Amino acid sequence: MNPEALRADFPILDLMVNGQPLVYLDNAASSQMPQSVIDRLMRYHKSEHANIHRAVHYLSETATREFESAREKVRSFLNARESREIIFTRGTTEAINLTMHGYGRAFLKAGDEIILSALEHHSNIVPWQMLAHEKGVVLKVIPMDDSGELIQEEFYKLFNSNTKLLALTHVSNALGTVNPIKAMISHAHQYGVPVLIDGAQAAPHKALDVQDLDCDFYAFSSHKLCGPTGIGVLYGKAELLERMQPYQGGGDMILSVTFEKTDYNVIPYKFEAGTPAIAAAVGLGAAIDYLQEIGLENIERYEHELLDYATARIKELDRIRIVGTAREKAAVLSFEIEGVHPHDVGTILNDYGIAIRTGHHCAQPVMQRFKVPATARASFAFYNTKAEVDRLMEGIVKVQGIFQ
Numbered sequence: 001m002n003p004e005a006l007r008a009d010f011p012i013l014d015l016m017v018n019g020q021p022l023v024y025l026d027n028a029a030s031s032q033m034p035q036s037v038i039d040r041l042m043r044y045h046k047s048e049h050a051n052i053h054r055a056v057h058y059l060s061e062t063a064t065r066e067f068e069s070a071r072e073k074v075r076s077f078l079n080a081r082e083s084r085e086i087i088f089t090r091g092t093t094e095a096i097n098l099t100m101h102g103y104g105r106a107f108l109k110a111g112d113e114i115i116l117s118a119l120e121h122h123s124n125i126v127p128w129q130m131l132a133h134e135k136g137v138v139l140k141v142i143p144m145d146d147s148g149e150l151i152q153e154e155f156y157k158l159f160n161s162n163t164k165l166l167a168l169t170h171v172s173n174a175l176g177t178v179n180p181i182k183a184m185i186s187h188a189h190q191y192g193v194p195v196l197i198d199g200a201q202a203a204p205h206k207a208l209d210v211q212d213l214d215c216d217f218y219a220f221s222s223h224k225l226c227g228p229t230g231i232g233v234l235y236g237k238a239e240l241l242e243r244m245q246p247y248q249g250g251g252d253m254i255l256s257v258t259f260e261k262t263d264y265n266v267i268p269y270k271f272e273a274g275t276p277a278i279a280a281a282v283g284l285g286a287a288i289d290y291l292q293e294i295g296l297e298n299i300e301r302y303e304h305e306l307l308d309y310a311t312a313r314i315k316e317l318d319r320i321r322i323v324g325t326a327r328e329k330a331a332v333l334s335f336e337i338e339g340v341h342p343h344d345v346g347t348i349l350n351d352y353g354i355a356i357r358t359g360h361h362c363a364q365p366v367m368q369r370f371k372v373p374a375t376a377r378a379s380f381a382f383y384n385t386k387a388e389v390d391r392l393m394e395g396i397v398k399v400q401g402i403f404q
């Protein structure tokens, strides 16, 4: 894999920001789109656009075919058994809310327990909390240690006959911790507990196989995967999806409607009410083609090397604390500079054309666990280079100089 060559596929990486070449290290928030995805979106809008599933004319058939072909690309990307197990959503957040509604609200009752982890993004906490308030469901939290790893012995202790769901992130967006989800899924299944995996931060960085993982649900977003915003995916095992309640009512999710009664459509359409983000789905399909061409294994290997390099370089600096030192991490370096608020770090780095994220990263419980209000977070993609990591380190030294 040649990151320098791949950079040429991303026009936005040529931007100058504040007189400096852009160093884009906010990939965990959203990654950038290659020209092939931009071109694919343009082609869809110029010559393929119409509403799907409802007409027999040429354009509608074309748009339907391309939309369904994107679903098949997602199926292959996740190695799901069948494309009807792939539901298009607005993103990870909507995928989790769909599961909360269709599975949690439909089947859980007062006293039932859901296990979450201390590493979750707000989007895998708040929906379950809403369910807890509404139904009297109880939330249990797997704690983490000082490195940001979930404590497996504590995880085992949380299971009992009331446990009805495990909702767990694959990779932490705030710390980069990679959870041993295969073993954790297998443990939950010993208790007959289904598992939802929040894959928002894993899908861009790892080859996935939902059949091998044996997860019951897997959620991710296109915009972190070199695709457009407005589209994401919920994978669910067919037998579960078939039993679940629809999330929203409306067009496309029905077989027949009278004023007395509605018969719902088959999966996945039962969960796709209304006109979906057709162009975005087609764009996601193109992003998957692009990533598969590079190879997710190659991406993972290279990003690992880059993260190791960045971690080693930042450790050479004084008055820095890395937040999150798990043994297995993916593409995220969260840190604090002693005596400097993370927002100042982000603002000054921006003056040098370097884009990082500062804040609580929608994971306030993680910040509370590490007793920090916020961190500075550099997050990498395969198109980042060691030279860019060096620019980040120079930037950090400049920040320290200003605050000395």
Ligand code: PMP
Pocket: 028, 029, 090, 091, 092, 093, 094, 121, 123, 124, 169, 171, 172, 173, 198, 200, 201, 221, 232, 362
């Ligand atoms: N989970 C994790 C781990 C995330 O990093 C994010 C995005 N920051 C989300 C869920 C939510 O994704 P989206 O905003 O695309 O719905």
